[in-house]
Amino acid sequence: MLRTSLRPWHRPACWLRPYSTLPSLDPALAPTPDPAERKAKAKADWKRRAQGSNFVDTLRVTVASGKGGSGGVAFHREKFVRRGPPAGGNGGVGGSVYLVASPSVSNLSHLGRTVRAGPGGAGRGSWLGGARGEDAIIRVPVGTVVREIRQKSTDEEVLEQEKEERKELEWAYEANRIRMEEAQAREIRWQKWKKRRDQAEKFGDPDDVEAWEELDEEPIAQHKLDALVKLRKALFVMYPGAELDGHPGFLRTEHQLLSKMLSREIDMPASRVKGRFRRNRAWDEEEDDAPLYLDLVKPTPIDDPILLVPGGQPGLGNPSFLTHEDRSPKYATRGGEGDRVIFELEVKSIGEVGLVGLPNAGKSTLLRSLTSSAPRVASYAFTTLNPHHGTCIIWSDGTFSGPRAAPHSSDEAEISDTPSTPLYFSAEKQHASRAERRKHLPADFPRRGDSERSEVLRFTMTDNPGLVKDSSLNVGLGHAFLRHIERCSALVYVVDLSSPDPCGAIRSLRKELREYARMKEMREGELEGRIRGVVANKADLFGPAEAEEQVEMDAGEADVDPAALEEARRKSAEDGRRKLVELMEYVRGVEKEEMEAGIRSPEDPIWVVPISAKKRQNVPALVNKLAETVKKERARAAEQAKAAEEAEAGEEKYEEDD
Template sequence: MSLIRTSCLGGTLTPFLYPALLLESAVPSSRRLLFARRLRSSSQRCTYSTAEYASSQDEAPTPDYEHLNPTPDNYSLTPFADRCILTVEAGSGGHGCVSFVREKYIEEGPPNGGDGGSGGNIYIQAVRGETSLHKLARRRLMKAGRGRNGQGKMRGGERGADVLITVPVGTIVREIQRRDAVEDAIQAQEDARWYGNKPAPEEEEEGMPEGEERGVYRKDQWLVFPGTIPSELNRITFPKLPPPRRSHLASLQPQAPMWLDLDKHMETPLLLAAGAMGGLGNPHFVTANMSRPKMATRGHEGMKISLQLELKILADLGLVGLPNAGKSTLLRALSNSRARIGNWAFTTLQPNVGTVVLDNHKGRPTVFKRGRDGEVKENFTIADVPGLIEDAHLDKGLGLGFLRHVERAAVLAFVIDLSAGDAVAALKLLWREVSEYEALREKELNADTERRMVTYKPASRRSAQEQAQAQAQAELDQPNFDHSIDALPLLTSTTISSKPWLVVATKADLPDTQQNYADLQRYLQDVKMGVQPHPSSRKHAWKRNLQSVPVSAIRAEGVEVVPQLVMDLLEE
């Protein structure tokens, strides 16, 4: 058995591409060999038997890398969305019950209607392993269960079912608008305190019908005994409505308007909206004058909140490269992704996020690093995004949409095709587009901040016409329910040029690429030492620990060092 293992390792210890060049790179060689051994041994299975071993002793087994050079139709498309608008609706409360004790020899029993159950709550939880918001984008509305109605014999209604929304770590949740029936009811009762049973001035303007009951006198909030005949109905005098009630859980809700930055894995869910309380059964309305009340209240309506969800961090590593550079092949070589590969530009049209598992399931991770939360990192994610072309910052090709994804990776890997001409020129072109986009974003952010700044003007100095205009504008700005997200300020993130980056030079297996790589390495060394300006020409651009690796993704050679490099940069 040990013989077989030795032979397998013999196969895995194929020297790296351009070994002489790589020796200069900053990864210590002892470490490099260690990753090579661990990664290869986990991905490459030694499936042949002892008998086969004898025959294959001279000839090392050729590993099966068919999945790295698949036919164009051999792929699986993973749906992806990095932002969405979602409306969440907490459960409404069940209605109270009107019922009376019915027993032998008790002709007119006392009331025994139960209270309605409270509605289900809405929770949110950021969890590791999720990479996209597409499931929520498709749902659009998440509704918790309604509480069941109360029943006779003092039986309370059952609570509504809760809803848990799971989102990827790095999601920002922002409130667009909310409708809270309890808040409205409190307001209406407040109005009724001031205006009695008469309509409030705004209601009068809205043209509410004369004689309609309001506030504590609203009749539509009551339920009456089913056996009540219509003539009796008119004679019933309803007591004042009890004050609107909120669930005690409501105090745990984040303050409105909500702005949550879920940038850590959450062990327990967070309450977004508590379910509404159920109505009260008829025993609550017993008074000295009315021993058998024939009414109960309806449950409150659940709170409805329209939210915008956006991924602030798309992945730990973002692959930036020209079309056809080999980004998807690199992703396949590093992870279990089945991204589409084709020998033409724009094979990838939307980001593919793959996960690189660092644990080889033998009790020892291939790369040992602790995350910000102090836990050993078991994996990291890579986003393979569509190719970038010249003038992408002017929205050419898949332009701005693509650059938005680049902004959301913690570390960037510039994927350069060594067989496609001058690698340094390709790197400079990519950086030019990225830094143009950065400048564009800065301008956009400044404009947004300016738009939100309000100039103070004392109210008395404003003319009536100005006031009317301001009010009309405010009405226009007020977004309709679950429609506009213009009211939200733009999200900010770390500028692209200050993110740590590395260069992955691919297709190093092709002939005549060695010189190209040597030139690229020299250029990067110059940038690092400050001899050459940073390719982004930005002042505080990151260049502290600049590195490059030559790889042949199609043969999975040289890619072993990438996880360690990325993990080191993630710590920066």
């Protein structure tokens, strides 16, 4: 009888849930009945508990390619053919490790610390080749910087390492020396024996001369034999009980492999040599063995991935050693080792416009109001822990939108603090039909293929986590935040206009940018110079509605005096105006200072736009400014690229003329 439900240790399922979802006794803390809200809260809790570990933007991975498969030693057998030709297949090539920069991944959390490609299969009888090793593909976000890490970096250290490796290879050198000596001695013996035999054939009795086989049996010292056996095991797969010295081709192959190995051209089974030498890799041919450095600013075509570490060479089967002298080679070569390299991956997002601001300034709200990206928004600091990207599209009829959002026609539309994705576009409803989704869209939402409007401009924006004091000294998650700012071509400060000191916010943001640029050894004022504008957010807090609300709240139950209301409205608007003017003056001062310091060109003044990201007020004016900025930056980048191309062409011509 099934008694699971009666077991004394059986507990209700809620006992097993994580603590955050335990039913609370306090009615105020009871879970909200709205499932969407509950889900959002659980997700935020989980993310906070994970402390950002679900977003990984720097990672050190050890990448190992697969070993090549050994060649097979076999002979063909069939009815009436007792001793067929050699029939061992070649081994399979070891799996390689490739790298792909893909727009569909946003961070490195899917990667482990080690990425390993599969080994190649061994060759088998009947000329069957071994299987290729399985390749491994590392997918990284576009904008990732890849650096090869060498434990030994200076020349002396490399020399030291080579010396160590040489020591490890000592036995191979020894074996080679023995082989050479042995071959020489054998040659001398052979010449002597041949001379004696020829003379005996001419002048005397040939039977007086002993057979060559008898002479050839000069014993080799045991330690020499050991070295040879070790070497052969490392390089060859041998047929059981094979007498390899009887194969002239074997000695030649052995000699070739050995000299190649000693001149470092082939890989060597790692089990034999601890400090293996580096294999030749694709980029080594051009860049005489400099550590690899890649900056993946563009997506890699999936059919042309970047080869990071090639797999080990396959071993050759015994038919490869078939010669006239040796009709049944009883050996095959082993596959080469794969390589093992350590890489450091660092994601530096590439957005055209990067938002920089203190925590709670409303950066995420702004991104949500301009694009279809939906970073979480909440009224506490550090809501955003990793960068979010969005695309803003401007249409020919002057509206703008992210790809999934409805055009912003109304200024009243509010953004809630829960996920902005309309339910009909959310993951739960992914199977809703298009007609069903359309029912939930405004009547004027453009249909696919609408001819009246076309896309005019599209640019990407990055919402970055808030900067705090001393972010540049890596306080908190400082550098992790600043890293993503590094590559945005234009930066925009987002400040909370309703805060007591918006100018102070700009002052501390500037300081952090300056310090970070200095630490990263960028050009003086590199990041500050990239600031193109200031968004004075939360301007709605100075609007009439807010003021009235405040007066009504102060009055409580009592009737509100209309004059007081009027006065409050006027005062609030005046406050807002004063703060904005102060901010603008401060920004003019900053601009002037930077132009004098030579970090800002006169063509790049800093604009200031007051908006309300939450209520989407004055957002179109901001979009126009951003569009102008983006166009200017693109034109500048194109100009720079052209100049660089011309300079390169000029240099080539100069070299040719020389």
